[in-house]
Amino acid sequence: MGAKTMAKDVKYTTWVENEVGIQGVAGSLDGELAVTVSSPLKPVAGTNPEQLIGLSLATCLNATLQAEEKRHGLLHESVVRVKVEFGPDEPGYQFWLTAYVKIPQVDRATGAAMLATAEQRCPVAKLLAGSANVQVQLVDEFPEAEA
Incomplete structure (x- = not known):
């Protein structure tokens, strides 16, 4: 497209x-x-599409960040946590994804640059890019996970 x-x-x-x-x-x-x-x-019991899409984004983005850390001569310390919300839409349903990214071993500007590069290289992030329902945020601390 x-x-x-x-x-x-x-x-x-x-x-x-x-x-x-x-x-x-x-x-x-x-x-x-x-x-x-x-x-x-x-x-x-079982896995649902919400978990699968969240894990796909978290895994792909963090694997791409791991490559960026290596390229910068850093140990892998990044963590990606994705919140997936599910609710009604007309017609049907929709997802809202927020990826929280922590890269603790670098300053904020370096982390932001590394994340921007990772978003451009990660196949899942590229697939979801442009959706108003997907947000990616660099954070120093993760928000509390609600049940």
Whole structure:
């Protein structure tokens, strides 16, 4: 859509499938990943889409920050914590994501520059970029996590 058009140089491919909807087991076609999925609105064990998208952003962004730390000759100390909220929309539902990023071993200006670079390089951050429902914030301390 707004992305650059480039020839594909695919480094990894996976196929995942969900045939059960919101309750049951979904996963990769190669059998390496099997996840019990459930609704966050029901008292049933399992992982939900909210957790998966939050973990995708947290993992990808922090892995990209880890590469930035290494490029700066630093040990990996960054932490990414993502708050995912879910609520009604018309029609259906929507998510709101706020990624809180802590890079404790650098000053704020350096951390902001590293985070800006990571946001430009992280595939998940690039995928979500431009959404009014996604915020990324550099923090000195994480806000309290509500249940």
